[in-house]
Amino acid sequence: MLHISTRGEAQPLTFTDALLAGLARDGGLYVPEAWPSLAPDRIADFAGRPYAEVAKAVLGALVGDEIPAVELGRMVDEAYSTFRHPAVCPLVQIGDNLFVQELFHGPTLAFKDVAMQLLGRLMDHVLAVRGQRATIVGATSGDTGSAAVAAFAGSPRVDVFILYPHGRVSEVQRRQMTSVPDANVHAIAIDGTFDDAQALVKAMFSNARFRDEMRLSGINSINWARVAAQAVYYFTAAVALGAPHRQVSFSVPTGNFGNVLAGHVAKRMGLPVERLVVATNANDILARTIATGTYEVRGVIPTTSPSMDIQVSSNFERLLFEAYGRDAASVRGLMASLAQSRSFTVAPEPLAAIRRDFEAAAVPENEVADEIGRTWREAGYLLDPHTAIGVRAARRHLARAPAVPVVALSTAHPAKFPDAVERATGIRPALPPHLADLLERPERVTRLPNDAAAIERFIRAEARAVTGRAA
Numbered sequence: 202m203l204h205i206s207t208r209g210e211a212q213p214l215t216f217t218d219a220l221l222a223g224l225a226r227d228g229g230l231y232v233p234e235a236w237p238s239l240a241p242d243r244i245a246d247f248a249g250r251p252y253a254e255v256a257k258a259v260l261g262a263l264v265g266d267e268i269p270a271v272e273l274g275r276m277v278d279e280a281y282s283t284f285r286h287p288a289v290c291p292l293v294q295i296g297d298n299l300f301v302q303e304l305f306h307g308p309t310l311a312f313k314d315v316a317m318q319l320l321g322r323l324m325d326h327v328l329a330v331r332g333q334r335a336t337i338v339g340a341t342s343g344d345t346g347s348a349a350v351a352a353f354a355g356s357p358r359v360d361v362f363i364l365y366p367h368g369r370v371s372e373v374q375r376r377q378m379t380s381v382p383d384a385n386v387h388a389i390a391i392d393g394t395f396d397d398a399q400a401l402v403k404a405m406f407s408n409a410r411f412r413d414e415m416r417l418s419g420i421n422s423i424n425w426a427r428v429a430a431q432a433v434y435y436f437t438a439a440v441a442l443g444a445p446h447r448q449v450s451f452s453v454p455t456g457n458f459g460n461v462l463a464g465h466v467a468k469r470m471g472l473p474v475e476r477l478v479v480a481t482n483a484n485d486i487l488a489r490t491i492a493t494g495t496y497e498v499r500g501v502i503p504t505t506s507p508s509m510d511i512q513v514s515s516n517f518e519r520l521l522f523e524a525y526g527r528d529a530a531s532v533r534g535l536m537a538s539l540a541q542s543r544s545f546t547v548a549p550e551p552l553a554a555i556r557r558d559f560e561a562a563a564v565p566e567n568e569v570a571d572e573i574g575r576t577w578r579e580a581g582y583l584l585d586p587h588t589a590i591g592v593r594a595a596r597r598h599l600a601r602a603p604a605v606p607v608v609a610l611s612t613a614h615p616a617k618f619p620d621a622v623e624r625a626t627g628i629r630p631a632l633p634p635h636l637a638d639l640l641e642r643p644e645r646v647t648r649l650p651n652d653a654a655a656i657e658r659f660i661r662a663e664a665r666a667v668t669g670r671a672a
């Protein structure tokens with residue numbers, strides 16, 4: 202199966218080429234040239250099956266036969282054996298027709314592990330088969346970076362450079378990135394916001410000379426494989442609640458739009474998803490866009506859900522591509538307007554198409570704390586601030602449409618954000634045993650300015666994988 206760029210000017214690539222490429226050379230994002238579909242009886246067969254089995258079926262359809270099923274199956278089994286819960290992504294009921302799907306049982310306590318544990322193995326496999334090495338660059342507001350560090354630390358085939366906004370991630374997130382001793386891992390604190398870090402990563406990919414020289418690969422959700430792997434848990438949750446015989450809605454704490462886009466992918470593959478609720482914090486660009494049609498970047502507001510302190514939401518481009526009937530020229534026009542004037546307006550028909558599947562809710566800071574407290578009092582269940590946003594948005598949706606079950610995706614363990622949880626409930630959640638000494642581990646980080654040239658210089662000097670330098 203080939204993958205095409207949302208901007209239509211890059212060469213179509215196979216799954217493994219798109220996996221290594223990350224961002225397309227025309228600045229666009231890769232998507233499959235056609236959506237594979239799973240018949241209702243195939244989806245019904247997922248009921249009661251282990252998570253890894255469902256992952257093999259869903260990913261098998263998305264990957265095609267480029268990676269032999271036995272190899273893909275081995276990587277899937279290994280990836281999900283690193284999770285601390287036997288169901289991998291279990292469902293918990295916290296109210297009438299209100300469920301939480303816990304996506305945080307992986308090594309770094311956030312939903313990013315679900316895709317990253319597999320991505321690490323996929324990249325390693327493809328690089329080994331090709332006898333190649335790569336330099337991974339990623340931007341993070343805290344969780345993608347820690348998940349990537351856990352997935353790639355010690356790999357002989359890759360060096361990993363993670364850019365995070367200095368002072369804008371939680372202490373647990375920062376230490377997960379800075380306390381790893383492996384020489385192939387580099388945490389870089391930049392002066393700026395996550396949007397700045399993401400723009401730096403995109404600038405490095407746009408520098409063709411640097412990209413080729415360093416063999417750049419990306420681990421953000423601009424990488425199609427990340428989104429593909431995240432589609433799986435929509436299937437396991439919906440089937441547990443009666444799909445394909447019953448519709449299910451999802452409420453998704455949203456920043457870079459990768460997670461909720463994976464829900465859209467599951468729907469395109471045949472899963473009966475009624476609504477996808479895009480739940481944002483005070484950085485409400487997506488809620489404003491879905492309400493008004495105008496995507497307008499404003500300054501980033503720091504909140505208690507720092508991983509969602511994002512304005513430039515990369516994967517929205519993939520949704521625009523679908524909503525515009527896969528018209529790459531229209532997407533190019535919107536992205537040019539974004540680059541020039543920090544805004545664009547979605548035309549009426551594509552906006553109506555988006556609104557048929559998606560709705561949005563922006564949750565202000567005071568309601569985040571209130572929701573953590575309420576869910577603790579009413580259900581005895583601790584939410585992290587990101588998940589609280591999803592649950593609050595789910596409650597608003599249920600008030601209007603109580604008949605269809607809603608799954609709020611729980612994107613982080615409460616112990617990753619203990620201060621906010623303690624303020625709201627009086628309870629300070631403890632880190633699980635494998636991270637119990639995290640706050641005592643020595644840290645290693647490089648502080649760099651928000652300047653692509655300075656960061657490229659640093660990466661050139663430090664990368665071993667493509668230069669063959671010894672560790």
Ligand SMILES: Cc1ncc(COP(=O)(O)O)c(C=O)c1O
Binds near residue numbers: 311461508587613
């Ligand atoms: C804990 C947490 N929740 C939600 C999000 C938002 O997810 P997405 O960027 O896929 O929309 C992120 C990061 O992106 C996150 O780390």
Ligand SMILES: N[C@@H](CCOP(=O)(O)O)C(=O)O
Binds near residue numbers: 344395456509
């Ligand atoms: N919240 C994310 C931001 C990057 O998102 P990604 O899904 O595109 O990698 C983070 O924690 O880094």
